Amino acid sequence: MLVQLKIIGFLLVVLALLHAAFARYFNWRAEFAAVSLINRQMMYVHTFFVAFTVLLIGLLCLTSAPELVGTPLGHRLALGCGVFWLARLAIQFFGYSTQLWRGKRFETAIHVVFSLLWTYLSAVFLWVGLN
Known part of the structure; x- marks a missing residue:
């Protein structure tokens, strides 16, 4: 299980980093042009915190797999x-x-x-x- 958790840790770190490209890939500048400032900023902030949470879970798996299992x-x-x-x-x-x-x-x-x-x-x- 330790190896599986390390693999998961790596995958989650990569997934978290991929979130940095979401705004450009999904063309958020144009898509959210008509959206109010609060809704646009909530989308960016929530995406950041989802990515941050995924990153932290990934780092937890990479650094603490034995503790998770044991x-x-x-x-x-x-x-x-x-x-x-x-x-x-x-x-x-x-x-x-x-x-x-x-x-x-x-x-x-x-x-x-x-x-x-x-x-x-x-x-x-x-x-x-x-x-």
């Missing part, structure tokens, strides 16, 4: 992370419209890749948290 507090933290990523997996299917990806090769591939990633993260964290 201590009661580690199990509770892992269980919390497992519930977090399980909720993210549910949102993948129930929070986003299939119109965003169905029939589009690249978007479908991204949907599948992230569905598998959320499943992997959920399974490992729940396994650690419940054992």
Whole structure:
């Protein structure tokens, strides 16, 4: 399980860093031009904090995998992370419209890749948290 947590740590750090490109990739400048200042800034701030949280979870896995696996507090933290990523997996299917990806090769591939990633993260964290 230690190796799995290290792999997860690496993947989450990469995912957190990818958030830096969201505004440019999704063309937020043009997309949010008509949105009020508070809504535009909330989007940027919330994206930052999601990325920051993902980064911290990744760093926790990279630096404290033995503690996650071997201590009661580690199990509770892992269980919390497992519930977090399980909720993210549910949102993948129930929070986003299939119109965003169905029939589009690249978007479908991204949907599948992230569905598998959320499943992997959920399974490992729940396994650690419940054992």
